[in-house]
Structures are given as structure tokens and as C-alpha cells.
Amino acid sequence: MGRKRGQEEAKTGAPEWMTTYGDMVTLLLCFFVLLFALSTIDAQKFRAIMQSFQGSLGVMKGGKTIENNLYIHEALEEEKTTKQLEELEDFKKLQEKIEAYLEQNGFQNEILVDLEPRGLLLRFKDNVLFDSGKADLKGNAGQTLLFLSDLLKQDEFANKYIRVEGHTDTDPIIRSQKYPTNWELSVARASNVVRFLIEEAGLQPDRLSASGYSQYHPIAPNDTDNNKSKNRRVDIVILRSDFVKSEPYY
Template identity: 75%
Template structure:
């Protein structure tokens, strides 16, 4: 009779597995409290991160998927700055390789490699790529363009867009039936460079564009023979990522 009473009392209480489960939950709670005691949490940053998830995946209440807070904006700016630094380092390596090529081929006076706000500038000076008033690429010019194209096929530059720009001086073309004005000459020269880079050097067509500016973008005034020679040029600009969206052809 006593044994039966004890069994009834045991059955009237909580199941035995609940005791073990409660102990486990208590231990887990102590564990997380201990972790919390070792950590430091910025309440404002935590709130900003939490707000950024609002409306995302239906987990939290609807609203903006990204809260415009200084902390979120700061993180985005840091990421953008990191990418800009990496891109600048890649451009520096490319510049060094090009300058080494120019030195080995005694072309330092024929081509300029320099940074500008849009990216890395490769400037072919007067008559390096073309004969006077002509738009057919010279054989040596093709070798140089092929070397440049091979560099631009490397992994760190495969996403870079390339703009080819033709420029002339202010002198009118004389006895040229093929090119009535400097407009046609500058555009055709730029187009022929792009065509070579695509059809013979193997660059992706979507990465390239050509434009001609005639005499209207001089680097120096067209007031001396020496200055006019400086203005007769073809520029290849490897665009920075920040400037790609601002270009009208993208």
C-alpha cells in the first residue's frame, strides 16, 4: 500500500526528463551569461544593425531594409575606401610594368604613363601610332598595343573599362580626301585602335569605346610647333570604377 502511494505521488509531479532538461537550460543560460560578461556591446551600433534588417526576409516588422545611420554609412564608406586602395595598387603595378616596357624598348619619350582623376592614362605622343594625317596603325604600334592588351587581360584588370580618345592640333588638313576635317581623323584613329584591341589583341568589346575630339581638347595652347606636336596624340584611359557609371556609353 505504501509503495502504491509513492508511485502515485511520483506520477503526480513533473516527468523525470523535465528535471534533466531544466538543468541543461540552466547551464546554457550560465554559459551565455559568462560569454556576455567577457564581451562589450555598443548598444547604439547593435540597434543600428538590428534596424538594418527590418523588412528583410520577413523576420522583423516591415520598413526600410537599410537604416540610414552613421554607423551603417561609416561601414559602407570603409568598404568603398578599401576597394579604391586596392584599385590604386593595381594601377601602380600596371604603371610599373608599362614603364619597364618603355624603358626596354627606348620609348620613354614616345609614350606617357600617368595617373589622372579618371584612372590610368596612356598617352601616345605625336606620330607614335600613326603617320602624319593618316589613320593606319604602324607595325611597331601594333606590338605595343598587343603588349598593353595582354596586361589588361590579367585577372585584376579584366573588369576595367578602356576609353580610347583621338586628338589633333588646330591646323587644317591639306589635300586629304579621306579626312575632310580633323574630326574625321581623330575619330578614325581612335576607332582603329579600338578595332585592333578587339579583333587582333582579343580584348572584350564591351570594355572599350572610342571617341574623337579634333582640336578641342588641347593639353597646351596651339601657338607653337612644339605645342601642336603635344596636342597631336591618342590617349588610352583605363577607367577607375568610380568613373565608369559617369561615362555616357555605359
């Protein structure tokens, strides 16, 4: 059938204005998706904070949060760092007090006081606490140990754990039935220091431990008499809280 003359041809498809409208809506959608993506982290933080409040106010048993959230963990790490700094300051003050006491009593060259990763180290050099080949405390050794124990009873150190370590050089024990090897001697020396701190100084037994390492933790090569005297020592370590938590027997 023929088309009438003058009749306009019908247009197919969407109106032209729909193309512009569709582009605009697409751009708006992308814009709001971008805003949502940028605000996702804040929303997570808000949810984490709310969950933390719920736990701390006793909504959940034991005061725990609903989940182990990354942002809560970061906040706890910041608090942990603050506590570590406070503990470090306490150790520095303790170190100053001990060093002042040692200088007043002429022991500054016999007892080393140093901060190390484990905590505060007191290193008693050769023959300060014991005579050669013996594990009985010398008469004047108790005075220094009593002074140390008085400091460790103060509030800021009352919960600190103390490790006593005995060390020897490589020279074998000669003519001793009581201490056949350096193992027995190093353990006996550490044990006697711990026993004194408990029975004479009054420290709580659960704060103390004794270890003997014989010749196997030297701080100098055992090649000269001077170096061997450095290795014959007793170390008292006042442990940092984080180090104690990593030790299974505390």
C-alpha cells in the same frame, strides 16, 4: 466665533520635507535624461547594425537593410575607400610594368604613363601610332598595343573599362577627301585603335569605347610646332571603377 486660547493655528500647504524631496527627484530626473541623451547614438548604432544583419542574412528581399541609416552608410564609405586604395595599388603596379616595357624598347620618351583622377593614362605622342594626316596604324604600333592588352587581360584588370581618345592640333586637313576635318581624323584614329584591341588583341568589345575630340582638348597652346606636336596624340585611359559608374554609357 472666537479662537480658543492656546489652540495652535493649523498649517496649510505641503510638509517642508516635500520641498527637499521634490528637488531631489527633479535632479534625478535630469540625471537620467542626460544619461539617456548620451546613450541615444549607441542605441541607433545598435539598431542599424541589427538591421544590416537582417538584410545580409536574407530576411529581406535582395539582402537590403530596412532603412538607409547614416551609420550603415558610413561603414559602406569605409569599405569603399579600402577598395579604392586596392585599385590604386593595382594601377601603380600596372604603371610600373608598362614603364619597364617602354624603357626596354626605347619608347619612354614617346609614350607617357601617368595616374590621373580618371584612372591610368597612356599618352601616345605624335607619330607613335600614326603617320601625319593618316589613321592607319603603323607597323610597329601593334607590338605595344598587344603588350598592353596582355596586361589588361590579367585578373586584377579584367573588369576595367578602356577609353581611347583621339586628338589633333589646330592645323586644318589639307587635300584629304577621306578626312575632311580634324573631327573625322581624330575619331578614325581612336576607332582604329579600339578595332585593333578587339580584333587582334582579343579584348572584350564591351570594355572599350572610342572618342574623337579634334583640336578642342589641347594640353598645350597651339602657338608653336613643338606644342602642336604635343596636342597631336592618342590617349588610352584605363578607367577607375568610380569614374565608370558616373558615365551613363558604361
